[in-house]
Amino acid sequence: MQTLDKTPEQLRQDTPLTIAGRSFQSRLMTGTGKYQTFEQMRQSIAASGCEIVTVAVRRVQTNAPGHEGLAEALDWQKLWMLPNTAGCQTAEEAIRVARLGREMAKLLGQEDNNFVKLEVIPDTRYLLPDPIGTLQAATQLVKEGFAVLPYINADPLLAKHLEEAGCATVMPLGSPIGSGQGIRNAANIQIIIENATVPVVVDAGIGTPSEAAQAMEMGADALLINTAIAQAQNPMAMASAMGLATNAGRLAFLAGRIPVKDYASASSPLTGMVRS
Template sequence: MYTLDKPTERSLHDPLIIAGRTFHSRLMTGTGKYRNFDEMRQSVAASGCQIVTVAVRRVQTNAPGHEGLADALDWSKIWMLPNTAGCQTAEDAIRVARLGREMAKLLGQEDNNFVKLEVIPDAKYLLPDPIGTLEAAEQLVKEGFAVLPYINADPLLAKRLEEVGCVTVMPLGSPIGSGQGINNAANIQIIIETIKVPVVVDAGIGVPSEAAQAMEMGADALLINTAIAQAQNSPAMARAMSLAAEAGRLAYQAGRIPIKPTASASSPTIGTIASAAQ
């Protein structure tokens, strides 16, 4: 059994801030694809996460695996991130976002106006619609939502979403649930370098080394669901992803050594026996 860790000393001094709200974990997790609620609860605790995303439409319709999900976690300790999964148009996503805000209120989070915006008409690769996402984001920002849009790793779209008032951008590492890792590192790097709001790498991460890679690049946070939920031991993988996120963040802040085409001795040559004999 894993228990929720207290924030580390380092995380207390390096918080993630989204829409003025402070979080000490840089790993967000999901609630879908778990084998049962107990495994999901253990995994959320093991991850140490403070933000958990919930598919509003699936909860509203009591979709398989989502019956009773609203009561499965202690929402006084975890910040709900309602998402618009399953929406194929901007209009549908806006409607579901409004439902998500009301759902958060019913669970006691009266001031929760967060929404993970997903507009995905593509059934095979589940790639987000950039035009629909931008349209929905503009409207939701006007309605007072803190919008966290899920997007392809498109630096120009990311910049436009920042300009309309989104509080993060969430570029995919590779298609949802694919476990392919970071397939578009160059574009994500551009987004990290050009966007001032937090950059959350979302989708495609399969193992902790890929989570660490994203954080080492300078991503502000990660959202990981399938890699945890479908692991043979979900709580153990959740813990591993948490450690990877923290290690990657610390490595980014520490600053890696330059990559060189040749070797560089780690021990000095001055004062060695050979040099002294000369």
């Protein structure tokens, strides 16, 4: 059945998000950082409806403040762990931390988890990812059997190179991490979406549910949102709002928006009108 023939209920059922052969019903991924308490984190993750949760391997391994016991704080029978290489400034560091992340996932019961969110960020002020280091690390990690989800600038050529290297997704930033500036790279993200044959996950910069919906309306396959939820005045309410916005944006994309016109178009037809 074509999308045009489907009822709203059928559209809501949608096809699952599939990454590296694994299927997920939710198209929202969330993080574990910046929450005030573990309980607040648990309740917010549950409210979001997400199934994939990213965990900073280095911060868990070193028991960084706010990360002591984090890996054990969530139910990994229900959630899929996405270890990330946050804090790594070089490809070599990221490769080493990715290997630790895979072992951490295995220790927590996810024996077949080869996922890694790849971050190579030498820039400590703007937190912009290094495109060369990211491609180098991704190429090696794919060879080692990882399902690599690379965090990148909204660069269509880099996205294509990473896809050709065997990455499971590409994850362009909407705007700098934690900035809440929204989708500042819409034109480039649209190009990435139109040309990708792997899922496109918009990651970083989303601050409001309307921005989450915007990214999904553009045709993104999924979103990763952390700061906008964790640092909201009411994280649980914001998590729920982000989940609803992700679904609404996806449904709007499947429904197909009207064309933008330079002129007005009456909602009611002029034919058949009663005239005096």
